[in-house]
Amino acid sequence: MRRSPIVLTATAAGLAAVLHFKAHEPALPTASASAGQSPAAAATPAPSNSAGAKVATGDSIPTRYGNAQVRVTVSGGKITKVEALQLQGNDPKSVQISSSAEPLLRQSALTKQTAAIDAVSGATITSASYEASLQSALDKLGFKAADGSRGSSTIPDVEEHDHGPFG
Secondary structure, eight states, X not given: OTTHHHHHHHHHHHHHHHHHOOOOOOOOOOOOTTTTSOHHHHHSOBOOOTTOOEEEEOOOEEETTEEEEEXXXXXXXXXXXXXXXXXXXXXXHHHHHHHHHHHHHHHHHHHHTSSOOOOOXXXXXXXXXXXXXXXXXXXXXXXXXXXXXXXXXXXXXXXXXXXXXXX
16 A cells, blocks of 8 residues: 555656647648739749749649648659648648658659549548649649540548548
8 A cells, every 4th residue: 555655646647747748740841822922923834944844833722621732843744843832731630641642642643744643542632632733733834644634533521531541
């Protein structure tokens, strides 16, 4: 019975520590059309740079977990760069899912040379909104995939996170 006060004190101290713990959300880079330029300027493709590359920012696609928006660079008739300007991040789980899915989505777009990209399992809404923004950016540039494919995702309306067996 001598250990009871020690155990109770340690339990209370541990409980207090857990209740005061504040997790920090990983930061995803975000940008919006209003950051330094008007929405009309963001919708207009950037002029060709010295290397002949054309850049366009896709539409910001709203979802229940936040917006998705990408910027694409096309050079020599090929997609050479895709950057996520915004990804879902209304809560820590969405941030985790989006940051895990983004490299796979980017690689799919660069490999396939189209917005008709492979969806990432467990990140359905992130995949669909990324694809929709990418297609809008490619449309602004007048880019057509060699095989004629186009991104055609619709954003699913789900009750819980769209995040498959891992969500």
